Amino acid sequence: MSNVSEIFGSLVFNEHVMKERLPAETYAALKRTIEQGRSLDRSIANVVANAMKDWAIEKGATHFTHWFQPMTGITAEKHEGFLSPQKDGTAIMRFSGKELIRGEPDASSFPSGGLRATFEARGYTAWDATSFAFIKDKTLCIPTAFCSYGGEALDKKTPLLRSMELLNKQALRILRLFGDTATIRVNTTVGPEQEYFLVDRALYEKRRDLIYCGRTLFGAKPPKGQEMDDHYFGSLKDRVSSFMHDLDEELWKLGIFAKTEHNEVAPAQHELAPIFTTTNIATDHNQLTMEMMRKIARRHGLVCLLHEKPFAGVNGSGKHNNWSISTDKGVNLLEPGDSPRENAQFLLFLAAVIKGVDEYQDLLRISVASAGNDHRLGANEAPPAIVSMFVGDDLMEVLNAIETGRDYDQKDKVEMRIGVHTLPRFTRDTTDRNRTSPFAFTGNKFEFRMVGSSQSIADCNTMLNTIVAEELSSFADRLEGAEDFESALNDLIRETIVSHKRIIFNGNNYSDEWVAEAESRGLLNLKSTVEALPYLLKEKNIALFTKNKIFTETELHSRYEILLEEYCKTINIEALTMLDMVKKDILPACLKYQKSIAETALEKKQLSSSLSCSVEEDLLSKISGLVSCLYSKTGKLESELLNVKEESDSKAQADYYRNVIFARMQEVRAIADELEVLVSKEFWPYPSYGELLFSVQ
Ligand code: ADP
Ligand code: MG
Numbered sequence: 001m002s003n004v005s006e007i008f009g010s011l012v013f014n015e016h017v018m019k020e021r022l023p024a025e026t027y028a029a030l031k032r033t034i035e036q037g038r039s040l041d042r043s044i045a046n047v048v049a050n051a052m053k054d055w056a057i058e059k060g061a062t063h064f065t066h067w068f069q070p071m072t073g074i075t076a077e078k079h080e081g082f083l084s085p086q087k088d089g090t091a092i093m094r095f096s097g098k099e100l101i102r103g104e105p106d107a108s109s110f111p112s113g114g115l116r117a118t119f120e121a122r123g124y125t126a127w128d129a130t131s132f133a134f135i136k137d138k139t140l141c142i143p144t145a146f147c148s149y150g151g152e153a154l155d156k157k158t159p160l161l162r163s164m165e166l167l168n169k170q171a172l173r174i175l176r177l178f179g180d181t182a183t184i185r186v187n188t189t190v191g192p193e194q195e196y197f198l199v200d201r202a203l204y205e206k207r208r209d210l211i212y213c214g215r216t217l218f219g220a221k222p223p224k225g226q227e228m229d230d231h232y233f234g235s236l237k238d239r240v241s242s243f244m245h246d247l248d249e250e251l252w253k254l255g256i257f258a259k260t261e262h263n264e265v266a267p268a269q270h271e272l273a274p275i276f277t278t279t280n281i282a283t284d285h286n287q288l289t290m291e292m293m294r295k296i297a298r299r300h301g302l303v304c305l306l307h308e309k310p311f312a313g314v315n316g317s318g319k320h321n322n323w324s325i326s327t328d329k330g331v332n333l334l335e336p337g338d339s340p341r342e343n344a345q346f347l348l349f350l351a352a353v354i355k356g357v358d359e360y361q362d363l364l365r366i367s368v369a370s371a372g373n374d375h376r377l378g379a380n381e382a383p384p385a386i387v388s389m390f391v392g393d394d395l396m397e398v399l400n401a402i403e404t405g406r407d408y409d410q411k412d413k414v415e416m417r418i419g420v421h422t423l424p425r426f427t428r429d430t431t432d433r434n435r436t437s438p439f440a441f442t443g444n445k446f447e448f449r450m451v452g453s454s455q456s457i458a459d460c461n462t463m464l465n466t467i468v469a470e471e472l473s474s475f476a477d478r479l480e481g482a483e484d485f486e487s488a489l490n491d492l493i494r495e496t497i498v499s500h501k502r503i504i505f506n507g508n509n510y511s512d513e514w515v516a517e518a519e520s521r522g523l524l525n526l527k528s529t530v531e532a533l534p535y536l537l538k539e540k541n542i543a544l545f546t547k548n549k550i551f552t553e554t555e556l557h558s559r560y561e562i563l564l565e566e567y568c569k570t571i572n573i574e575a576l577t578m579l580d581m582v583k584k585d586i587l588p589a590c591l592k593y594q595k596s597i598a599e600t601a602l603e604k605k606q607l608s609s610s611l612s613c614s615v616e617e618d619l620l621s622k623i624s625g626l627v628s629c630l631y632s633k634t635g636k637l638e639s640e641l642l643n644v645k646e647e648s649d650s651k652a653q654a655d656y657y658r659n660v661i662f663a664r665m666q667e668v669r670a671i672a673d674e675l676e677v678l679v680s681k682e683f684w685p686y687p688s689y690g691e692l693l694f695s696v697q
Contacts, residue, residue, distance in 0.1 A: 012134045012253075035184070050095070052140060060138055062082060065079045068155055069458060070146060070154060071154065075288075107146075113561035123147060161280060164187065170470075173480070189325070192282060192320065192457050196272070197311075198696055199303050200695035213573060215307040217578050219676070220689065239696055244261045244272075256274055276322060293306070294306070318451060325468075332445075333346070334446070352471035357389055360463070362526065366463075369528075369529040369563065370455060383437065387438055389446075389505065391441045434506060448464065530654045533567075533654075575661050594623055623675065
């Protein structure tokens with residue numbers, strides 16, 4: 001492998017390249033735009049575009065694209081050539097400032113949740129100069145936001161950028177209150193840990209459920225699963241490690257610092273963690289990481305499964321969204337500092353997070369709601385559907401002391417006073433940190449663990465930024481008007497803890513006791529996507545988003561529609577795939593196997609009438625019982641699918657998919673899985689769980 005520092009960022013038009021290739025004043029103007037979110041002057045854009053084009057062509061690029069993140073949750077791009085024909089039959093390579101700043105993809109092929117009906121079909125993309133352009137597949141990719149002509153966001157990046165601006169504004173107000181006049185910009189930072197499965201490509205291709213749905217719709221439990229715990233931190237298999245090397249290298253070229261890669265709990269499951277960066281860049285990088293994982297796996301004869309639950313009965317995959325707030329001076333605001341002032345400031349930010357998470361549990365839950373993630377959240381697996389926060393024992397002690405006004409350090413017998421006391425550093429103890437919590441404080445950041453492995457992290461970070469900014473704003477309102485800052489601060493933090501500590505839970509989130517306890521605390525338990533989504537349109541949430549200009553009411557409605565539609569489509573495809581697999585493969589295989597058993601019995605009888613055929617008869621009767629059951633349940637599923645009422649509203653449709661179709665699919669699966677156990681391997685049409693999970697050596 002070549003020198004890492006040489007290849008790192010080699011395909012990125014980053015600050016280093018800009019500085020090298022742009023005239024000093026253009027560079028300075030661009031940097032101002034990036035740092036302060038100003039709009040870019042056309043003449044400057046022309047210079048930047050030209051430098052970008054030259055750089056990209058030197059790197060072998062022939063095309064450019066506005067790379068954006070529509071509501072489908074994945075990225076979209078429409079390539080255009082640099083080549084521009086001239087009148088004299090020659091051609092030149094061109095790329096203008098106008099093309100850099102703005103693109104006009106056809107918006108009609110992307111989900112808009114009704115926005116298209118009310119507004120124009122056309123949309124435009126606008127360069128997000130805070131995220132560097134890069135080269136992928138010989139194409140210069142320009143990270144962009146995607147809006148309708150009316151200005152409505154049609155993507156996941158626009159609201160994320162809006163929420164970052166909001167948080168910046170409100171956090172600065174707080175910092176000023178603490179006498180910080182130096183900080184110019186506050187950003188949220190994110191390091192998403194990405195889980196995924198790798199399976200052998202040849203086996204994958206034998207399963208239409210994996211191909212169409214990304215998850216297995218059938219599959220009996222293998223004799224060995226994850227019970228031995230021998231995979232986690234076990235040595236990497238050769239194919240996996242060569243995949244990881246390749247992946248690292250490709251990601252490094254794109255300026256993504258993939259740092260740790262190790263096995264996960266389940267067999268064939270792995271994890272990649274990048275070094276954290278600014279939220280919108282982390283979001284772009286995570287999208288690129290997922291794309292590269294898929295692509296590079298194929299080069300190694302593997303397939304990367306990013307679905308939240310590829311295999312029933314085996315751990316699913318998530319994404320741990322490590323989130324923090326930091327200043328342009330590099331100060332992490334969620335890290336208790338060295339002085340009482342810094343500590344007081346930390347406690348105020350912490351209070352904002354506590355209050356925000358408690359008041360907007362529903363929004364955090366919605367930000368991770370999808371048909372795929374329903375298999376994890378609230379379904380006997382990490383983490384639960386109930387949103388709560390883990391702060392750890394040390395910090396809890398501090399919060400308790402503040403709440404009761406009691407001694408904090410028993411030895412000193414001094415009352416805990418914000419702005420006077422120095423807090424201990426809450427060093428994270430990896431041995432006993434709570435892995436069951438959906439939202440855990442880990443020393444200097446929060447780890448939001450409910451995100452599904454295939455989901456864009458734009459949504460959850462938009463929510464986190466918005467709810468925390470909202471609380472900071474109300475805190476700032478109150479403190480700015482206070483006569484005595486210190487006592488107002490004390491009161492504010494104490495009150496917040498008293499009113500919102502119900503959201504803090506340091507115990508085992510997987511236990512049944514917690515479900516009951518959470519209910520008695522009045523916490524939400526939104527078990528499925530269809531239960532969660534309607535909360536998006538609660539009055540308090542509409543008020544939050546519209547007041548802070550993150551979403552207009554129209555945008556919120558459109559997102560609600562898109563999410564419901566996506567849910568229905570997913571279940572519909574799964575159900576159709578299931579029918580197809582049963583009718584084309586599973587039933588015929590069972591019938592053939594039955595025939596072979598019957599023939600064996602017949603041959604035996606012909607040989608000698610005294611030979612016993614009790615095994616054949618027993619097997620035949622078991623299988624034929626199950627087959628007729630499978631046949632009838634499949635028939636029911638089929639007619640229930642025909643009964644989907646296209647005209648009914650999307651919520652009613654989604655409920656039907658959840659309560660009728662999905663429920664029936666579970667029944668069909670259960671029978672097919674029983675049959676898999678009985679039917680000879682020779683006849684069963686699909687690779688088994690055992691083969692899939694232990695296929696990669
Ligand atoms: P773990 O034990 O969960 O692996 P790490 O400290 O290794 O914990 O960090 C996990 C992830 O958290 C990494 O992606 C890392 O970059 C990210 N992270 C660390 N500090 C921050 C921060 N201040 N803001 C956002 N993400 C962070
Ligand atoms: Mg983690």
